[in-house]
Amino acid sequence: MTARSPSVREINRNMPLFKQMTIAGVGLIGGSLALVAKRERLVNRVIGFGRTQANLDIAKARGMIDVATRDPEQAARGSDLVLLAVPILTMRATLENMLAHLAPAAIVTDVGSVKGWVVRELEPLIRPPATLVAAHPVAGKETTGAAAADPELFRDRRVIITPSATTSEAAIIKIEKLWTATGARVEQMDPDLHDALLARSSHLPQIVSSALAAALLDERVGGLSAEEFGAGGLRDVTRLAGSSWEMWRDIFATNRDALRSAMQRFAATFAEFERTIDAGDIEALETLFERGRRMRAKIR
């Protein structure tokens, strides 16, 4: 191998995108992104902001943040990027406590699972040259907290950026670069379109799983618990039912319109299963069942 000078591209790659990033909520998502940002030297300094000192201590020990604080002013002071990785309904208050202390041209971004609400709530607060770049990394696991953070969490997953009327192009490019470094596929989409899609592909499966598990809780027949007679199938279908209420409460509360039509669609299909099984209409039942098989074959 021969030595060679770095290309302009490589110099750019090694230039930090941000001087100082504040992460509000150093959990699974925020912590995983911080690990990549530090590893790739995309930020000079990371400030971790959170409610519980124990979690911040873990984040610091794992090297994902340089400074840990529970004071929002101190967390925000001089940052040119703030990442809101807190539950959706607490984003507004979190940002309000920080906004006056950020750098004037700061970028505000988030990782919330609902985007229309986030844009409508946060955008009116932010004055240019500061700007909002709402985003949603479609990734997760069942564990939470800084201890569960993993720099590989986002590899090959989608990150959906939902620009709004006042989002600056330059800011989108920087947030795209940040997420691209995680190995994710980054795309842009209208916030309400995002919410309609995710209501079907993510929020509806959660409700279906939770409803099945809730229906089976304490369901006894002849003195025996139905849940004890499930095999791997029951375990798969109810896996999501174990998710955290805190996260889902905010999704249910902020994506109501899109959820309404997604739930109606499922309820109608389930009612068709009920009708055809009850009527012994095996031909119509086969058509329904095969529709499910075809959909499933696409996501294997």
Next chain:
Amino acid sequence: MTARSPSVREINRNMPLFKQMTIAGVGLIGGSLALVAKRERLVNRVIGFGRTQANLDIAKARGMIDVATRDPEQAARGSDLVLLAVPILTMRATLENMLAHLAPAAIVTDVGSVKGWVVRELEPLIRPPATLVAAHPVAGKETTGAAAADPELFRDRRVIITPSATTSEAAIIKIEKLWTATGARVEQMDPDLHDALLARSSHLPQIVSSALAAALLDERVGGLSAEEFGAGGLRDVTRLAGSSWEMWRDIFATNRDALRSAMQRFAATFAEFERTIDAGDIEALETLFERGRRMRAKIR
């Protein structure tokens, strides 16, 4: 270690339970049981009966059967055990073709997922000293056929024997020994109680998974496919939707009464999710969601 004479128990253990076992349907379940029966020397000879020569050839090559045939008379001749591992609705015709050729005191057993129907269909055909021992191994995987057979398939799983009015005690004991050798936990239960329990723990999850997948097939929003925006959660909840129609057709057709009440129970719970989300009744929604979490925590 010192040499010692085998105890009576060990001699018993090594005595074959059956002279000749006919397996009608050498697929995942029948083939897996055959592998254990051969390994543990519980039968002297195993005859494999099936529709497709290619599958029988695999069964023979893997040593799970001694003889392969597509002729039911030849398959049954002189057997003192016949295992019906074919779809439920074809069990009666399969047995009718074999019955006259079995040993007089033969045991007829099955592995169907519905038991009331099987007992009501098959018992009237069987004259003492022949006897029916209906049974359901609660196990499975997504693959099928003799190639997928696995002697460890039943380890730590349930096998539910559902005796009926004319089932002999001696025959139950032999079938219990056969299944115990697989590492399964064997229990006895009334056939209709079995069907009510499994309607909830197994058949309902299948319908819920299929209905979700069917509802999402070709579901497009703004020109994008919802199914492409799912993560691991969607994959888990729809895994069962990929199951074989042939098997489920017969379960849906033969367990209608138990399924009706199980489906109503789920539909009512799902409707509660719809109502509380739509009304923004976060407190009632939390109660529902936490019911699901509690159920899920029990089956982890």
